[in-house]
Amino acid sequence: xxxxxxxxxxxxxxxxxxxxxxxxxxxxxxxxxxxxxxxxxxxxxxxxxxxxxxxxxxxxxxxxxxxxxxxxxxxxxxxxxxxxxxxxxxx
Amino acid sequence: xxxxxxxxxxxxxxxxxxxxxxxxxxxxxxxxxxxxxxxxxxxxxxxxxxxxxxxxxxxxxxxxxxxxxxxxxxxxxxxxxxxxxxxxxxxxxxxxxxxxxxxxxxxxxxxxxxxxxxxxxxxxxxxxxxxxxxxxxxxxxxxxxxxxxxxxxxxxxxxxxxxxxxxxxxxxxxxxxxxxxxxxxxxxxxxxxxxxxxxxxxxxxxxxxxxxxxxxxxxxxxxxxxxxxxxxxxxxxxxxxxxxxxxxxxxxxxxxxxxxxxxxxxxxxxxxxxxxxxxxxxxxxxxxxxxxxxxxxxxxxxxxxxxxxxxxxxxxxxxxxxxxxxxxxxxxxxxxxxxxxxxxxxxxxxxxxxxxxxxxxxxxxxxxxxxxxxxxxxxxxxxxxxxxxxxxxxxxxxxxxxxxxxxxxxxxxxxxxxxxxxxxxxx
Ligand SMILES: Cc1ncc(COP(=O)(O)O)c(C=O)c1O
Ligand SMILES: [Zn+2]
Numbered sequence: 001x002x003x004x005x006x007x008x009x010x011x012x013x014x015x016x017x018x019x020x021x022x023x024x025x026x027x028x029x030x031x032x033x034x035x036x037x038x039x040x041x042x043x044x045x046x047x048x049x050x051x052x053x054x055x056x057x058x059x060x061x062x063x064x065x066x067x068x069x070x071x072x073x074x075x076x077x078x079x080x081x082x083x084x085x086x087x088x089x090x091x
Numbered sequence: 092x093x094x095x096x097x098x099x100x101x102x103x104x105x106x107x108x109x110x111x112x113x114x115x116x117x118x119x120x121x122x123x124x125x126x127x128x129x130x131x132x133x134x135x136x137x138x139x140x141x142x143x144x145x146x147x148x149x150x151x152x153x154x155x156x157x158x159x160x161x162x163x164x165x166x167x168x169x170x171x172x173x174x175x176x177x178x179x180x181x182x183x184x185x186x187x188x189x190x191x192x193x194x195x196x197x198x199x200x201x202x203x204x205x206x207x208x209x210x211x212x213x214x215x216x217x218x219x220x221x222x223x224x225x226x227x228x229x230x231x232x233x234x235x236x237x238x239x240x241x242x243x244x245x246x247x248x249x250x251x252x253x254x255x256x257x258x259x260x261x262x263x264x265x266x267x268x269x270x271x272x273x274x275x276x277x278x279x280x281x282x283x284x285x286x287x288x289x290x291x292x293x294x295x296x297x298x299x300x301x302x303x304x305x306x307x308x309x310x311x312x313x314x315x316x317x318x319x320x321x322x323x324x325x326x327x328x329x330x331x332x333x334x335x336x337x338x339x340x341x342x343x344x345x346x347x348x349x350x351x352x353x354x355x356x357x358x359x360x361x362x363x364x365x366x367x368x369x370x371x372x373x374x375x376x377x378x379x380x381x382x383x384x385x386x387x388x389x390x391x392x393x394x395x396x397x398x399x400x401x402x403x404x405x406x407x408x409x410x411x412x413x414x415x416x417x418x419x420x421x422x423x424x425x426x427x428x429x430x431x432x433x434x435x436x437x438x439x440x441x442x443x444x445x446x447x448x449x450x451x452x453x454x455x456x457x458x459x460x461x462x463x464x465x466x467x468x469x470x471x472x473x474x475x476x477x478x479x480x481x482x483x484x485x486x487x488x489x490x491x492x493x494x495x496x497x498x499x500x501x502x503x504x505x506x507x508x509x510x511x512x513x514x515x516x517x518x
Binding site: 006008009010013019045046054055056057058060063065067068083085086087088 | 123133134135136137138139140141142293294296297300301303304305313314317397399400402414416419
């Protein structure tokens, strides 16, 4: 269940500058856990103390905002792409 | 000089340090956790993803100095993150200093005592977006960026393409492909690069955020340059206060897409109060959305402080942001000031456009229709006080959204060019 994660600029210190990394996981929660296992500390940047997605993090699975799906429970099928993006909009 | 970029992770000594490159702005500060960063093309906190905002250390600013300034938003340059010397700013179209009209006929129709319309359709590309772009392009120039880009619901596209043309910068503008023809054509006319994306604004915005990760030499005005961009909206608030004779109104109604404008009008008035430029009298801030895209209004009604995204379906395309980044802060402002956020269906938006045009001679775009219609609703529901002095913001021009009214307004009669034919109309 290999998933590609697009890493935002502000998290690339954790991935040694890599813009894309590959992790395993059947749901978004698994993917975040997998990321944190490989790049310790990155999970706490994305999740708050209660383990929820932070208020200003937007996460997309194959370009779909996970808040329209099942949040951290959103399935991440093999070959899918997860994008983690700081919330910013207006125009 | 190498372009400053968002991939700089540690604050770089020297950069941003040269005196007054950003006026009296001192840092970028995270609104959520307070972490500080140097002034650069970054917009999200590395600790918590919170949005960054410009912080200042203002020397005292006097009314007389502002009044002696140019008839544009640059009269407030000392309150913005820009170099003080106009020669250090790009050539621009001198936006801002738009009219504040007393709206007695609209007030009478709505049973209000004292109402004003701040008419930002008077800007160079006919919306308030010229303000935010003026500040963002100045930051782009200061940071040595040669390409400016944006995701837009239409008005920002116009403003970026025009201002870039005038400043001699390259522009790359991304818009949803289904925008009003008026906004597409009037952006393309300026000759920059215009990319129509088959998706919603929120799709375009996500795409731009991803592109921005790897285009460090581009300034995305509403993504990587957002802290600077957003400060430009404060000038609406400054102008209203100055035009009222250096005082604050009791109530204001502001259209809400991302929620940035609303939060910056509030920031402007708080700044003026603490700088002693106005008496810090209480005011209430109301937000206006279309029911077909009302994520902030819904969160307000539900008493929530998080904003769940929606999929927009409304004629008010300029406000069709389903995932408003500043939504939580707009909620905070409405609640803190005793205001509210309301929404109206598309039919009422059209009525709002017609009401403002019929009573005041101001032809607003759909966003202005939303604002006037929400004003009416909030009066009916008793949330807005008809006896308190109120300002509504018209942020865009009706000529750009003719599609919204083309089916409901038209010639009173079509006749042959003869006197007899004219008489038959019975005028
Ligand atoms: C005409 C008009 N009014 C208001 C807004 C709302 O601005 P904000 O995104 O700052 O809430 C927009 C934004 O696109 C707009 O185009
Ligand atoms: Zn932070």
